[in-house]
Amino acid sequence: MKKIEAIVQPSRFEAVKSALHEVGVEGMTVTEVRGHGRQKGHTEVYRGSEYTVDLLAKIKIEMVVSDGLAGSAIQAILRAAKTGKIGDGKIFVTHVDEAIRIRNEDRGEAAL
Amino acid sequence: MRRILPQLVLGLVVFFGLLAPAGFAQAPANARPAASAQVQDRIAKLEQQVAEARSSGDNAWMLVCAALVLMMTGPGLVLFYGGLVRKKNVLATMMQSFILMALITLLWALFGYSLVFHEGNRFIGNFGYLFLRGVGPVPNADYAATIPQQTFMVYQLMFAIITPALITGAFAERMKFSAMLLFMILWSVIVYDPMAHMVWGKGGFLNASLGGAIPTLDFAGGTVVHVTSGVSALVCALYLGKRLGFPKEPMPPHSVVLSVVGACLLWVGWFGFNAGSALTAGSLATSAFVATHFGAAAAALGWAAAEWFRNGKASALGAISGAVAGLVAITPAAGFVGPMSALLIGAIAGVVCFLMVTKVKGKFGYDDSLDAFGVHGAGGSIGALLTGIFALRAVNPVFKDAQGTAKAVGLIDGNPGQVLNQVVGIAIAWVLALVGTFVILKVVDWVVGLRVAGEHEVQGLDLSQHGEEGYNLEA
Numbered sequence: 225m226k227k228i229e230a231i232v233q234p235s236r237f238e239a240v241k242s243a244l245h246e247v248g249v250e251g252m253t254v255t256e257v258r259g260h261g262r263q264k265g266h267t268e269v270y271r272g273s274e275y276t277v278d279l280l281a282k283i284k285i286e287m288v289v290s291d292g293l294a295g296s297a298i299q300a301i302l303r304a305a306k307t308g309k310i311g312d313g314k315i316f317v318t319h320v321d322e323a324i325r326i327r328n329e330d331r332g333e334a335a336l
Numbered sequence: 337m338r339r340i341l342p343q344l345v346l347g348l349v350v351f352f353g354l355l356a357p358a359g360f361a362q363a364p365a366n367a368r369p370a371a372s373a374q375v376q377d378r379i380a381k382l383e384q385q386v387a388e389a390r391s392s393g394d395n396a397w398m399l400v401c402a403a404l405v406l407m408m409t410g411p412g413l414v415l416f417y418g419g420l421v422r423k424k425n426v427l428a429t430m431m432q433s434f435i436l437m438a439l440i441t442l443l444w445a446l447f448g449y450s451l452v453f454h455e456g457n458r459f460i461g462n463f464g465y466l467f468l469r470g471v472g473p474v475p476n477a478d479y480a481a482t483i484p485q486q487t488f489m490v491y492q493l494m495f496a497i498i499t500p501a502l503i504t505g506a507f508a509e510r511m512k513f514s515a516m517l518l519f520m521i522l523w524s525v526i527v528y529d530p531m532a533h534m535v536w537g538k539g540g541f542l543n544a545s546l547g548g549a550i551p552t553l554d555f556a557g558g559t560v561v562h563v564t565s566g567v568s569a570l571v572c573a574l575y576l577g578k579r580l581g582f583p584k585e586p587m588p589p590h591s592v593v594l595s596v597v598g599a600c601l602l603w604v605g606w607f608g609f610n611a612g613s614a615l616t617a618g619s620l621a622t623s624a625f626v627a628t629h630f631g632a633a634a635a636a637l638g639w640a641a642a643e644w645f646r647n648g649k650a651s652a653l654g655a656i657s658g659a660v661a662g663l664v665a666i667t668p669a670a671g672f673v674g675p676m677s678a679l680l681i682g683a684i685a686g687v688v689c690f691l692m693v694t695k696v697k698g699k700f701g702y703d704d705s706l707d708a709f710g711v712h713g714a715g716g717s718i719g720a721l722l723t724g725i726f727a728l729r730a731v732n733p734v735f736k737d738a739q740g741t742a743k744a745v746g747l748i749d750g751n752p753g754q755v756l757n758q759v760v761g762i763a764i765a766w767v768l769a770l771v772g773t774f775v776i777l778k779v780v781d782w783v784v785g786l787r788v789a790g791e792h793e794v795q796g797l798d799l800s801q802h803g804e805e806g807y808n809l810e811a
Contacts, residue, residue: 269649270592
């Protein structure tokens with residue numbers, strides 16, 4: 225099992241979500257987050273006072289999928305989230321040891 | 337059709353013109369020789385009814401204006417200032433303006449009105465109207481001959497409310513609520529009441545039409561309201577010091593949206609403030625209404641353009657700040673200048689106040705948090721000065737010679753000396769505000785302490801001063 229953590233532009237979120245549904249990803253957890261990578265931030269000016277806003281709004285999508293599905297899920301995210309500009313976000317993939325469904329204690333891929 | 341219309345109008349004029357003398361001719365023939373008591377009686381009744389009709393019209397207008405001026409404080413200023421602070425201070429900031437609507441009303445009812453508008457010496461009224469004794473349905477002909485004095489009293493009260501509320505912008509986000517209340521009580525009595533008496537009270541030192549020593553033009557409160565509050569704001573900002581973290585930490589407005597709505601309400605309310613200062617519903621009110629609107633429009637464009645030129649973008653906050661600056665500057669001039677002068681005054685104020693707020697403040701480094709000085713102190717002073725330049729007898733024949741003919745009013749009208757009088761008026765307002773506010777701050781600091789504790793400031797005044805939060809998003 226793999227955990228895929230994707231941080232994407234809020235404007236691309238809907239596209240990413242439907243692309244993931246199309247390749248068969250059934251569950252995900254979504255959080256509104258703030259952060260920055262190379263994009264840094266932007267400046268705002270209020271009555272002459274400049275503020276640098278370096279933490280920008282992003283959407284973090286987390287999902288755990290079977291090893292077989294991981295590749296196509298990553299491709300789906302790349303397709304849907306890419307605009308080609310700085311700030312498109314990142315994808316992190318990690319190995320997951322165990323998954324348990326709380327309702328009936330299913331384990332492993334059956335719990336996904 | 338175009339050719340026929342003037343002829344038609346001319347025909348009607350001639351027709352009624354022929355009728356009229358016939359009507360007039362009858363009246364003296366009937367009335368004088370017979371002079372029956374009945375006719376005399378009817379004429380007297382008619383005259384009384386005419387006066388009552390006029391009074392009722394003026395009174396309706398003035399009551400609406402009083403409500404409009406109150407609307408400038410709440411919700412106008414409440415929203416304007418509330419949006420400009422950080423969200424942990426939104427309620428405390430709104431509360432500072434709102435509570436003044438109640439607190440100043442109390443002072444005004446007990447003795448404030450008397451100190452301003454009863455005759456006294458050159459600098460302050462006496463206690464003749466204490467507890468509003470004698471302030472009822474009968475007009476006070478010195479101020480407004482066609483409306484009940486009670487209407488005049490409540491209208492002027494709304495000015496006494498918004499003036500101290502303007503100062504709260506300078507010490508936003510760091511003053512104790514108790515200190516603010518005590519400060520405002522003292523400020524209202526020591527700074528506002530004397531200044532208002534000097535400019536508007538009968539026999540006041542600067543009064544333009546009721547026997548002032550140095551007649552100063554201030555139609556709706558450029559010196560009384562804006563210079564006093566703006567300069568006092570500067571003293572407060574300097575005396576209290578900067579907010580913790582200023583200017584390193586970012587302190588952007590938490591909702592420019594609220595501020596835009598507030599500024600729009602201020603713009604509309606200002607018609608009550610300026611046009612209402614005519615104290616009648618006549619043509620002077622119209623002229624002040626137009627000047628007010630034009631001043632605001634030109635200043636909004638002026639500020640936005642200056643910002644666009646310097647920063648590459650025209651912001652919403654800039655446009656609304658400009659409009660308020662223009663409204664401030666046109667306040668002393670509204671009932672004295674023509675529409676083109678109003679555009680000019682507004683444009684000048686928009687650009688100058690922009691520079692005050694963005695350049696001058698940065699240079700000196702004081703933390704006038706919401707720019708009460710940059711907008712009201714600077715805008716009010718410029719407006720009062722420009723009034724002396726652009727005032728016209730054709731708009732408002734405020735100065736008359738012994739025969740009752742109108743004399744020149746402002747510089748472009750042929751009275752260069754008025755500019756000097758305006759400078760004296762502005763200077764007196766500055767000195768009174770500087771000295772008065774400094775002394776009051778000393779006293780309040782000694783009695784209750786001015787600033788909240790550091791941890792309370794970080795926590796926010798909503799929680800630390802009032803035990804509540806503006807936005808309970810989880811609720």
